[in-house]
């Protein structure tokens with residue numbers, strides 16, 4: 358463990374050098390608050406010291422450094438007669454992904470805040486916390502309780518007044534850093550998905566709960582409802598019919614409401630998780646700070662994981678239902694397809710359809726289209742409200758991009774060409790033409 362003696366904040370660094378032995382003692386008894394607390398203890402002359410180590414489990418090379426760190430700190434602390442070893446806290450985990458891998462860290466901070474640790478040694482800020490923001494917050498909490506943290510690499514002793522300047526600089530860097538963390542988190546999630554980790558919004562996901570091993574576990578009484586829905590659909594019932602039936606039976610919706618919507622039934626009938634597969638990264642976090650989610654319209658990779666968990670619906674039955682949905686869809690949309698845009702414009706946020714509304718203002722009435730979930734109580738979609746003219750113009754632009762420059766919007770051409778259009782929050786429209794062409798235009 359090398360230390361940087363050229364730092365502006367050199368006080369006493371925990372090297373094993375005998376020449377610095379006396380200096381080291383001065384450091385550790387400096388804080389008055391610590392001394393006062395020490396008087397209450399059985400061994401008031403000894404400072405209770407802990408160390409924190411953390412490495413990634415991803416590389417064997419780092420595994421050895423994990424063992425090395427634990428070994429180093431154990432010998433280092435026990436060899437100091439003025440120190441009492443409280444413990445070496447060590448977490449193995451991928452850096453920057455989540456806090457779950459930091460059980461030991463949490464335990465250590467808890468103990469320190471409870472007055473059981475006086476000094477914490479750690480190699481560097483990056484080892485200590487996921488990021489500067491976290492590091493600063495923890496350091497400040499500990500400082501308030503008189504607990505010192507020594508970052509060896511940065512040579513920061515948090516109770517040293519000279520290091521306050523450094524802490525301030527750190528905090529100004531923290532904001533900048535949160536941007537790069539966002540990238541790391543995204544990478545970590547992608548990695549986790551690649552390994553097939555399945556996420557479900559358990560709170561409102563009918564049929565599964567989070568098992569003790571963190572993987573999806575079937576809730577039998579809910580699974581029965583899911584199977585009933587599939588069976589009803591296969592028996593020839595329409596989605597609307599099924600939703601009425603469920604409401605009549607007083608079965609609560611996945612969100613805990615009384616009235617079932619057709620879109621809820623539709624989403625249960627077409628969710629691949631019920632056949633034990635997972636299509637990952639349907640949505641992604643577009644903005645780390647606001648945690649805003651966007652539908653993945655091809656900007657990010659997505660993954661299909663087969664046999665990712667125990668199915669509720671037999672895959673064969675699931676596939677039959679999908680075939681039926683596809684077969685019934687044209688028929689169903691013919692019935693309610695008074696407008697060419699009906700059942701063609703899809704919300705990039707929730708995957709549901711845009712609905713038609715007539716809005717009024719001083720100059721009269723005009724037609725708008727927006728996601729049917731836009732004004733829902735929960736999970737509001739943020740995809741844009743579009744005027745009919747805007748959709749027509751976008752279609753003309755898409756035709757141009759598709760190599761049909763002289764054509765412009767007509768209802769007949771729309772019906773002939775458009776399979777579906779997906780609208781994203783950033784007003785990007787993805788046209789899927791019936792011939793398989795995919796065109797993106799900005800609305």
Ligand SMILES: [Zn+2]
Pocket residue numbers: 704705706707708709728729730731738739740
């Ligand atoms: Zn929506």
